[in-house]
Amino acid sequence: MRQLSSRAAATLATCAMFLMPGTAAQAAEWPQQPITLVAPFTPGGTTDIVARAVAMQLQQQLGQTVIVENKPGAGGTLGAGIVARAKPDGYTLLLANVGHTAASALYKNLPYDFERDMTQITTVADVPNVLVVAKSSPINSVHELLDYAKAHPKEIDYGSAGIGTTQHLSAELLKKQTGMQALHIPFKGAAPMMTDLIGGRLTFALDSAASAAAQINGGGVKPLAVTSLERTRFLPDVPTLNESGVPGYQMSTWYSLAGPKDMPPAVVQRIWQAVKASMDDPVMRKTLEGMAANPGGMDPAEFQKFVHEETVRWTGLAKDWDSND
Structure with missing residues (x-):
């Protein structure tokens, strides 16, 4: 088979970059539409409070509307399931928490696995x-x-x-x-x-x-x-x-941002950087202090490892007791 010239190969690579979903080129233009942040619990609770504070900061950092949608039910798994099934383009995110790491051990026939079937982005707050x-x-x-x-x-x-x-x-x-x-x-x-x-x-x-x-x-x-x-x-x-x-x-109780599996890495990095920058914002810091929360901002690779450790810890505990007692 005849080899492509270096110029032809470069041309094809450039075309592929623009045609393939989730490329760096597309990520550079993200976000081009409103982002939905799913809060998987009822309004007024801590998850909802954190979600709305994060949404406000993301709007400022990304220059795009972020809409909080409350999807309560089944210990937060209903909302997480909605996000797990969404298109992995960064426009549907989950305000997750530590409880999601135990879900697979507590709910039979759960259609997703929080650790394996979600993109783990970063922590946003940690509350005793x-x-x-x-x-x-x-x-x-x-x-x-x-x-x-x-x-x-x-x-x-x-x-x-x-x-x-x-x-x-x-x-x-x-x-x-x-x-x-x-x-x-x-x-x-x-x-x-x-x-x-x-x-x-x-x-x-x-x-x-x-x-x-x-x-x-x-x-x-x-x-x-x-x-x-x-x-x-x-x-x-x-x-x-x-x-x-x-x-x-x-x-x-830690809170985090997660999205559907296989989100573009460049989009993940952009969201993480936005969250990280928001942790230095005086308004966000005051909000976190009012909630007795420590700021987040863990990088995606470190957070993925942390989620694995938490999953091992809490699924192990969950197997020791009957979730209906």
């Missing part, structure tokens, strides 16, 4: 969780909660925003490390869960500091402990679970 009880509860410490659970093993329950959510994972980790028995009551979002907790219809919850802060400040709930290894500057007087008789306990 807080163990809270109703203001009216007689329980005032982790020790009292564990003692009460031991004395009344059939009377303890806790709420979550759904199966596989951060509240669910946090509580199951606490149960595993303490031997405590507690019935899981899943809700369709953190807001209705918190309503029942404040009303005394739940024993406790482990919600993100961002979501729980308003109720703590408003006097609706009492914080017993935070889930980080060290005390958080946002709640400096609240001890860690590690300090409170649960050695080694560590859990945080």
Whole structure:
């Protein structure tokens, strides 16, 4: 077969670059239309709050409209499924969180795998969780909660925003490390869960500091402990679970951006750079501080590795318990 001349080869390569989807040339022109950011939980919860803050920053950084669409259901897997099935052109993104890494172990016949079937882009925020009880509860410490659970093993329950959510994972980790028995009551979002907790219809919850802060400040709930290894500057007087008789306990709720599998690498890089730049924006920093959140910006390769580690950790935990208990 006759070999192409260097000029002909270069011409063909240039043509291929413009014809093939997802090329660097196309990525340089992206975005040319509004971007949809799917928040897979109800309005008013932490995921929704983070999604809207990120959307505002992406609009500024990319010069294009970013629309937040709430698609709650099935512990965030419904919204994630919508994004997994979308065209991988960067115009449909997911505001994901740690709970998505356990989904494949908790939901049978899930039509996608979060680690393998999604493009992992970057982290946007990291928030410690807080163990809270109703203001009216007689329980005032982790020790009292564990003692009460031991004395009344059939009377303890806790709420979550759904199966596989951060509240669910946090509580199951606490149960595993303490031997405590507690019935899981899943809700369709953190807001209705918190309503029942404040009303005394739940024993406790482990919600993100961002979501729980308003109720703590408003006097609706009492914080017993935070889930980080060290005390958080946002709640400096609240001890860690590690300090409170649960050695080694560590859990945080991270939020991230993900998209459909096989997104153009150049588009992924552009989104990551936009998020990274937004972390230095004074408005974004103030928003994150108000949510008791640490800024994100992990690069895509590092984040892909992190998602794998988190998937191993949380799917391993999920296999140890019945998701319907």
